[in-house]
Amino acid sequence: MSAMPLKHRRVLIASAVVVGVAAAAVGATVWARDVDADDGTARPQQNVKTVAVTRQDLSTSRTLRGSLGFGTPRPVKSGREGVVTWLPQPGTSVARGEVLYRLNDEAVPLFTGSPPLYRPLAARGTVGRDVAMVAENLKALGYPIGTQPKAGERVTQEAPPPNPGASGAPATPPGATSVTVKAGEGAYTAALINAVKKWQRDRGLPDDGRLDVGDLAVLPGPVRVDSVSALVGDAATGTLMSVTSTTKVVTVQAPPAEVDALREGDATSVRLPDGATAAGKVSAIATVAQQNEAGGTGPQTVAVTVALDDPGAAGHLDGADVTVEVAGETRKGVLAVPVNALLALSEGGYAVQLEDGRLIGVRTGLFSRGLVEIEGTGVVAGLKVVTTS
Incomplete structure (x- = not known):
């Protein structure tokens, strides 16, 4: 030119x-x-x-400062009222099916996925994503759940059985209805109800096939207890604990201008305190900038999560300051x-x-x-x- x-x-x-x-x-x-x-x-x-x-x-390419850990903690609350009778120690890992806490001395196990239970499950033929969550967890725990209907199939939803814990005479139940299963939904079939009953028997619970709100703690995956907020004997009305993922990740608090050039999947190299490097990728970028300093006086930053290709590369370290090199053109x-x-x-x-x-x-x-x-x-x-x- x-x-x-x-x-x-x-x-x-x-x-x-x-x-x-x-x-x-x-x-x-x-x-x-x-x-x-x-x-x-x-x-x-x-x-x-x-x-x-x-x-x-x-x-x-750019260099960012980050922290090795287990990611951002999230609070855990109870789905029902009761008295806290047992809580795990910080640092405890809880897998699918294991007890996360106890209310009124009844175990509340961890199921993974979404959504949480938002209604009782008892009536045969009940359809919803919450039913699919229960089915997936029981199957993963080794309980036979039979064949689930496919999206577009119609199932007959029966009237729910009376709740034995309810006071007074039950209202007249409505008649059976026909429901179409949508993508991502499950059906509370006879086989699934039998799986629930067997799971209940194995846990020493009444095997009535009924699941009520708060019977399960539902979280995205296995968790590691970061901190405990409640005390044994407290009413389960607030935050019980905070949990994180069980996988080590690196969290970077980056200036918004740096984040503009980052994309999920970008390759990274994490330099650990002992001088070793570990490969990783940008796995999540927050969409909200936050103040890191008390009083909101510091510069705003955006949380960027880097997943290590081999989490074991961090060795025994559960926390450390690290340097993250983000690859570029x-x-x-x-x-x-x-x-x-x-x-x-x-x-x-x-x-x-x-x-x-x-x-x-x-x-x-x-x-x-x-x-x-x-x-x-x-x-x-x-x-x-x-x-x-």
């Missing part, structure tokens, strides 16, 4: 401001320069600053100038301005840490171009 003649008396020029390493300009400082109508050159204003075009390697031996040397022309495209006021059209490439890759006719290493201060 050669030096471009400009035919307008005045040319509107914008100096792009690039945030982080994003390759798109997100703001601009705009000013005008006089242009000679005869030769199309701009007469530079006074107090201009120049910089030399350099040949160097550019990379969008690399261009070797390219011509580069500060981003503020770019001029966005009103007729489109970019240019750089020489000391004598001439404009040379350029094509842009990789943006990285305030620099931009450029190429164009006459653009060589050592060429002095105008930039803003």
Whole structure:
């Protein structure tokens, strides 16, 4: 691309401001320069600053500080009223089917998935995602659940049996209804009810095939107890404990400008305290920026979770400060100038301005840490171009 003649008396020029390493300009400082109508050159204003075009390697890779641990804790509350009679110790891992806590001296086991129980399950033919959650857990625990109906099939939902714990005479139950199973839903079939009864017998519970709200603690997966909030003897009305995943991850509190360039699945290299490195990938990026300091006085950051390809690479460490290298694009031996040397022309495209006021059209490439890759006719290493201060 050669030096471009400009035919307008005045040319509107914008100096792009690039945030982080994003390759798109997100703001601009705009000013005008006089242009000679005869030769199309701009007469530079006074107090201009120049910089030399350099040949160097550019990379969008970045280094972030992170913390090795088990991820962000989440609170656990009881799904029913009662008195807390047992809680696990911090650091305890709880797998599917194991007891997470006890209320009124009755064990509340952990089931994984979603949603939690939000209604009693008792009537044969009851359909819903909560039924599918129960079926998946019992199957994983080794209980035969029979064949579940497929999406689109219709099942007959019978009237629910009376709740033996309810006071007073039960209301007249409604008649049976026909229900269509939707994707992701399960049906409370006779085989599944039998599986529930067998599971109840194995746990020393009344084998009535009924599951009430609060009988199960339902969480996304196995958990590790991070901290315990309640005391034995407390009413189960608030947070009982906080739990995390059982898998070690790295949590990075990154500035929002850095997060703009990150994507889930980006490859990373985590440097551990002993100097060893462990490969990983960005597994989650929060969508809300938060203040990390008390009182909201510190800079906002966004939580980024990095999953290690081999969690065992962290060894015995349950927590540590680490360095995370996020892989990016690399261009070797390219011509580069500060981003503020770019001029966005009103007729489109970019240019750089020489000391004598001439404009040379350029094509842009990789943006990285305030620099931009450029190429164009006459653009060589050592060429002095105008930039803003």
